[in-house]
Amino acid sequence: MKPTILVVEDEPDILMLVGLTLERAGFEALRAVSGSEAIEKLREAEPALVILDLRLPDMDGWMVLEEGRRMGRLRNSPVIILSAHASPSTIATAEERGAARYFTKPFRPSELVEEVRELLRAG
Amino acid sequence: MRSPGSAPTMVRGRVTRARLGDMTMQQAAQILENLSLAAFALLGAIGLREWRRHRGPAAAWAAGAFGVLALVAVAGRFLLEDGDPESPWERKVVVVALVLFPYLLYRFMGSFGRPSPLIARVAGALTLAAVAGALILSRIPAEGEMRSAAASVYAVVVLAQWTFLFTVVTVRLWRGARQHSVLARRRMRLLALASTGMNVAIVLLTLSPADEGSALNVALQALGILAAALFGLGLAPPRLLRLAWRGPAQAALRSAVQDLMSARSREEVAARMLPHAAGVVGARAAALVDGAGRAVGSYSVDGDAHAMGAADAEPLRLPLRSGALLVWIGPYAPYFGQDELELLRSLGVLVDLALDRCDAAEREREFVANAAHELRTPLTTVFGVATTLAEYHDTLGGREAQELLGALRRQSERARFLINNLLDLAQIDRGALLMRRESVPLAAAVRRALEAAPPPDGVRVDVLIDEAATVLGDAGRVEQVIVNLLTNSYRYGGPTIQVEAARRGATTALVVADDGPGIPPELASVLFEPFRRGPDAQGRGSGLGLAICRRLVEAMGGEIAYEANSPSGARFTVRLGRAA
Numbered sequence: 001m002k003p004t005i006l007v008v009e010d011e012p013d014i015l016m017l018v019g020l021t022l023e024r025a026g027f028e029a030l031r032a033v034s035g036s037e038a039i040e041k042l043r044e045a046e047p048a049l050v051i052l053d054l055r056l057p058d059m060d061g062w063m064v065l066e067e068g069r070r071m072g073r074l075r076n077s078p079v080i081i082l083s084a085h086a087s088p089s090t091i092a093t094a095e096e097r098g099a100a101r102y103f104t105k106p107f108r109p110s111e112l113v114e115e116v117r118e119l120l121r122a123g
Numbered sequence: 124m125r126s127p128g129s130a131p132t133m134v135r136g137r138v139t140r141a142r143l144g145d146m147t148m149q150q151a152a153q154i155l156e157n158l159s160l161a162a163f164a165l166l167g168a169i170g171l172r173e174w175r176r177h178r179g180p181a182a183a184w185a186a187g188a189f190g191v192l193a194l195v196a197v198a199g200r201f202l203l204e205d206g207d208p209e210s211p212w213e214r215k216v217v218v219v220a221l222v223l224f225p226y227l228l229y230r231f232m233g234s235f236g237r238p239s240p241l242i243a244r245v246a247g248a249l250t251l252a253a254v255a256g257a258l259i260l261s262r263i264p265a266e267g268e269m270r271s272a273a274a275s276v277y278a279v280v281v282l283a284q285w286t287f288l289f290t291v292v293t294v295r296l297w298r299g300a301r302q303h304s305v306l307a308r309r310r311m312r313l314l315a316l317a318s319t320g321m322n323v324a325i326v327l328l329t330l331s332p333a334d335e336g337s338a339l340n341v342a343l344q345a346l347g348i349l350a351a352a353l354f355g356l357g358l359a360p361p362r363l364l365r366l367a368w369r370g371p372a373q374a375a376l377r378s379a380v381q382d383l384m385s386a387r388s389r390e391e392v393a394a395r396m397l398p399h400a401a402g403v404v405g406a407r408a409a410a411l412v413d414g415a416g417r418a419v420g421s422y423s424v425d426g427d428a429h430a431m432g433a434a435d436a437e438p439l440r441l442p443l444r445s446g447a448l449l450v451w452i453g454p455y456a457p458y459f460g461q462d463e464l465e466l467l468r469s470l471g472v473l474v475d476l477a478l479d480r481c482d483a484a485e486r487e488r489e490f491v492a493n494a495a496h497e498l499r500t501p502l503t504t505v506f507g508v509a510t511t512l513a514e515y516h517d518t519l520g521g522r523e524a525q526e527l528l529g530a531l532r533r534q535s536e537r538a539r540f541l542i543n544n545l546l547d548l549a550q551i552d553r554g555a556l557l558m559r560r561e562s563v564p565l566a567a568a569v570r571r572a573l574e575a576a577p578p579p580d581g582v583r584v585d586v587l588i589d590e591a592a593t594v595l596g597d598a599g600r601v602e603q604v605i606v607n608l609l610t611n612s613y614r615y616g617g618p619t620i621q622v623e624a625a626r627r628g629a630t631t632a633l634v635v636a637d638d639g640p641g642i643p644p645e646l647a648s649v650l651f652e653p654f655r656r657g658p659d660a661q662g663r664g665s666g667l668g669l670a671i672c673r674r675l676v677e678a679m680g681g682e683i684a685y686e687a688n689s690p691s692g693a694r695f696t697v698r699l700g701r702a703a
Contacts, residue, residue: 013504013530020523021511084499106503108510 002028003048003120008038008064009082010056014105018051018082021109027116035059035067042073048123049116050074052099054083054090065097078119080112148341155344160196162351167193169359180234181458185358188227195220215257222253222281225288228318232292235299235454242291249284256280282326289322299455304405306360306368307459313357320350365462372463375402379470383477387484389413392477393420400470404463406450410438411474413446441467444475445482493654497541497665501534508534544667548653551674558597558678562702565592565601565624565633572605579613584620592624594631594699596679601699604675604683607668608635608695615639617692630681631701636694641687650685672697 005027009015012033019029030047032038035056041047050068054061061081068074078100083090086104094102101115170189174182198217229246232238238246256277296315300308324346331339356364379399386392393411401409401422410421438449439457448471457464508531512519519527550556566588578584594601605622612620616637623634642650649655651673654666672695676683681699688694 011500011504013534014500014507016526016530017504017507017511020526021507024515024518024523084496084503105499106506109507110510110514 002026004028004030004045005049005051005116006030006032006038006041006047007051008032008035008056008061009051009053010034011053014053017109018112021113022116025113025117027113035061035064038064039067039071042068042071046073047077048120049077050079051112051116052079052081054081054085062093062097065099076123078123080115080119082107082112148338151341152344155341155348159344159348159351160200162348162355163196164193166351166355166358167196169355173359177458177461179458181231184227184231184234188224188231189354189358191220191227192224195224215260218257218281219254222250222257222284225285225292225322226250228292229288232295235458236295238291238295246288246291249280249287253277253281253284278329282329285325286322289318293318293322299453302405302407302453303456304403304460304463305371306365306462307405307453307456309368310357310360310459311455313353313360317350317353317357320346320353324350369462369466372403372405372466375399376466376470379403380473383473386477387481389419389478389481389485392474392481394422396470396474396477397422400448400467401450403467403470404439404450404452404456404460406452406456408438408451410449411446412449416446419446439464441471443471443478445478448474490653493666494541494545497654498538501538501541504530504534505538541665541667544665544671547671548667548674551671551678554678556600556675556678558600560595560679561598562593563596563598563601564590565594565631566590568598568602569605569622572602572609575602576606576609576613578609578620582613582616582618582620584609584622586622588622588624592626592631593702594633594681595702596681596699600675600679604672604697605633605635607672608697611668611695612637612639612693615642615693626701627698629701630698633697633699634694635697636688636692638688638692641691641693642685647685647687651683 005022007015007018007022007029009018009031010033015031015033019031022029030041032041035058038052038056052061052064056064061083065074065079079098080101080103081094081099082103082105083094084105091102100119103112103115166189170186174186176182195217198213198220226246229238233243237243260273260277293315296311296318300311300315303311324343328340328343328347331337331343360368376399379396382395382399383392386395389411397409397411397420401407401424407425408421408423411419413419438451441448441450448467450467452460508527512524512527547556566586569586569588573584573586609620609622612635616639619638621634621636623636625632625634646655651669653670655670656666673683676697676699679699681697683695683697686694686696
């Protein structure tokens with residue numbers, strides 16, 4: 001069975017791009033364009049990994065992470081943060097909150113997928 | 124010991140007797156007599172002039188003190204000499220005035236800070252006794268006269284009153300001067316020296332033998348004149364002296380100006396300028412606060428910034444355009460350090476300029492950071508699609524390729540739109556935009572705008588504009604403003620948008636109103652600044668539309684305003700001149 005990756009990103013074109021690249025690499029991509037949609041998807045199933053944008057229209061990425069963990073999800077699945085913010089303080093916060101990797105936009109989709117593979121292999 | 128009635132001689136300086144063969148000394152005494160009369164009268168005039176200039180309790184007490192002293196001098200000269208020697212009242216009035224002088228001087232001191240209750244009680248009691256004594260005593264003996272025991276006791280009371288009050292004044296002025304600027308300190312110490320000089324002269328004159336032509340008497344007369352001169356200099360230093368004593372404050376001001384020039388942020392302005400500002404007025408602490416009263420920075424001479432919040436201290440507040448400069452100065456500084464406070468005011472103007480410059484630089488930095496951030500999103504897709512196409516081009520399916528190319532087109536268009544808006548903004552700011560001034564029919568402009576930016580599905584635009592309505596401006600730019608306002612309403616407004624025009628005096632007002640949720644109050648005040656968007660504006664628009672609108676409208680000599688629509692929604696009004 002293909003591992004499921006949840007991609008949370010409010011920019012439809014970036015979401016499409018990441019989803020497409022993941023699917024080409026043999027993953028199942030679940031897509032969410034908002035925080036509430038992401039939580040809904042988490043309620044349905046535990047993904048193998050989450051790719052999470054920090055700035056979402058209804059809530060920020062950290063709240064999604066918190067809510068997911070409160071629901072008993074994401075305890076073992078690694079999280080990759082995808083953000084337009086490259087400030088050291090944001091990156092430090094990501095590390096503190098248990099994010100496995102931090103990607104700054106713009107990024108190379110193939111590198112992101114490579115990172116996903118590596119994290120899943122390690123897990 | 125002479126009677127207190129003879130004390131005015133020092134002030135009055137009338138030589139009544141002289142030893143034979145002592146003409147030189149007598150001549151000297153004569154000259155000094157005239158000099159003292161002039162000196163004390165002048166001092167009285169200075170006190171009065173200072174009071175008229177500065178008002179306030181301190182100036183009033185000083186005017187009173189030196190006015191009384193002048194009265195003693197003049198009355199002593201003309202009243203006592205030429206009056207009826209048997210009439211005690213004239214002499215009594217002079218003596219009362221004489222004991223009032225140190226008391227008024229002491230009250231002048233008290234206006235800067237309350238003396239301790241004990242000192243206040245002693246000062247009051249001694250003065251009361253001295254005044255009462257003068258009135259009760261059947262007659263105050265003239266110089267050289269034999270005195271009753273009562274008169275001797277009275278002389279002791281007066282000497283005690285003088286010495287006590289002058290000592291209090293001297294000590295307080297001298298000590299208080301410590302925590303003040305150079306100019307204030309020197310002025311205060313001059314007054315302290317003058318008080319002591321005056322005291323010594325009066326006491327010795329009263330205690331010395333009644334020989335007015337003696338060397339001691341002449342010396343004491345001279346000391347009195349010197350004290351009067353010191354009082355005058357301390358009270359109202361001449362211009363040259365002020366300039367010389369202002370030197371250190373001026374040097375501090377110069378350093379402050381130099382440091383201000385290189386400050387790049389509000390915090391840096393505060394950090395660099397505050398130590399100098401404190402130096403200018405001899406303050407022990409200084410702080411800069413912004414318009415909302417929040418501290419931008421603070422400085423304290425002893426390094427403990429918290430100490431300035433001490434309960435005893437109410438700072439002097441110098442209002443600035445963008446907040447205020449607070450200085451914790453000594454209690455005497457507002458009176459004695461006016462010159463330095465003037466310098467501080469001129470520094471305040473420069474601080475305002477420096478803050479303006481920092482704010483402008485900050486806005487520019489923010490603008491560049493925002494522009495870069497806005498470009499990041501389309502660039503992410505463009506870059507991602509490009510690398511994906513490069514890596515997988517031979518294995519991509521037709522549907523995938525279509526999706527990628529669609530995203531590429533959309534995001535390149537978005538980047539282009541953003542860059543065009545940025546360039547527009549830069550051009551308007553440089554004043555490089557060519558604006559025509561023509562009569563623009565509004566109804567046609569709105570039609571063209573609606574063609575360029577048609578409403579999305581589910582949104583209706585009602586246009587209520589008289590075909591005859593015109594504005595004065597550049598047709599293309601008027602249309603751009605309407606497009607931006609419409610697009611804004613499509614994004615954030617409700618299902619119905621109204622576009623209307625109305626004549627208002629010499630202008631035409633164009634209104635674009637929607638029935639959406641309206642704009643949150645905290646955003647309304649910064650609405651026309653670049654990159655200010657609502658919290659749910661994620662990825663929609665460049666964040667420059669309204670900023671461009673305002674600049675375009677202003678460049679055409681008009682104005683744009685926002686208000687909440689009734690019952691809900693946003694209402695933008697553009698006011699432009701009307702073609703004749």
